[in-house]
Amino acid sequence: MKASIRKRNQLCRKEPDFDLKEQIAGIVDSLAAAYVQDDPLANVGDRPLPSRAEVIKILEDVKEVVYPGYFGEWSVDRINYKYYLGAKMNEIYEGFAIQTAKSLRHECTGAHELCDRCMRRGREATITFMKKLPAVRELLRGDVAAAMENDPAADRVEEVIFSYPGVNAITVYRIAHELWLQKIPILPRIMTEYAHTVTGIDIHPGARIGRSFFIDHGTGVVIGETCVIGNNVKIYQGVTLGALSLPRDDGGRLVKGTKRHPTVEDDVTIYSGATILGGDTRIGAGSVVGGNVWLTGSIPAGTKVVIDPPRLQYRDNRVEVRPAVIDFQI
Secondary structure (H helix, E strand, O other), X not given: OHXXXXXXXXXXXXXXXXXXXXXXXXXXXXXHHHOOOOOXXXXXXXXXOOOXXXXXXXXXXXXXXXXXXXXXXXXXXXXXXXXXXXXHHHXXXXXXXXXXXXXXHHHOOOOOOOOHXXXXXXXXXXXXXXXXXXXXXXXXXXXXXHHHHHOOOOOOHXXXXXXXXXHHHHHHHHHHHHHHXXXXXXXXXXXXXXXXXXXXXXXXXXXXXXXXXXXXXXXXXXXXXXXXXXXXXXXXXXXXXXXXXXXXXXXXOEOOOOOOOOEEOOOOEEOOOOEEEOOOOEEOOOOEEOOOOEEOOXXXXXXXXXXXOOEEEOOXXXXXXXXXXXXXXX
């Protein structure tokens, strides 16, 4: 055994010498040379950007205010809740004002630092956002109630708030949407893409979603930027409310700024795997769209849409057509 170790050590000593630190220095030089001024992948110099980690932390703080007593480390009771709320709102204000100012900084002509104008705009935008929180809570009250009403597996409100990915994604969307309405850049997308990472539900903060919105199961749901959704809408996992192929201008660039995603009117149910595309597509009120349906055109109110029933062909060449199912329940 000892002889084997000695032989191995002798072989190791015969390996050529490498100065690994010199190799690392060469790699550093190569990378540094690539950090040119117009490199979009590099933010080098005095150009402050929002902190993704800080924005997510503030988002979680806002969720503590929206659902007091559910999240965070505070024990909220009838005696201390106003103190808790005041402390938390001040913390949100301080952090959000800075992150919002950083997101607005690049719109400030010639500014590479956070100037007084950027900070003032950040503080004003934060106060405007905070004033919207009571209305956001009222919308979320309807969303949680919709989950309780429409999911037979929902036993209690606490379960829905703590564990339902649909409620989590909708909560983040409602918060981010208020920032989107103020035309605050970067922060809304950080929030909704964070929710996308956590829940598998992709809701663009620019979408317009009405009251009592319910997403069941949720994984794989996609709701595009210009989508308009009415009140009391239910959708299930794997639903895509997306865009058709977009036209390009003479320079080959995508034409933006148009309505690209569908409109879903009140009281619509869309079952799992359905794909609905196009800015001119409208799903009429009270309609039901079955699982795996593909729609690129409008349907009138009160319509039930299903795919053709499957054909089963057996080895003896018998063919059986299964009946279409119209009444859905998951």
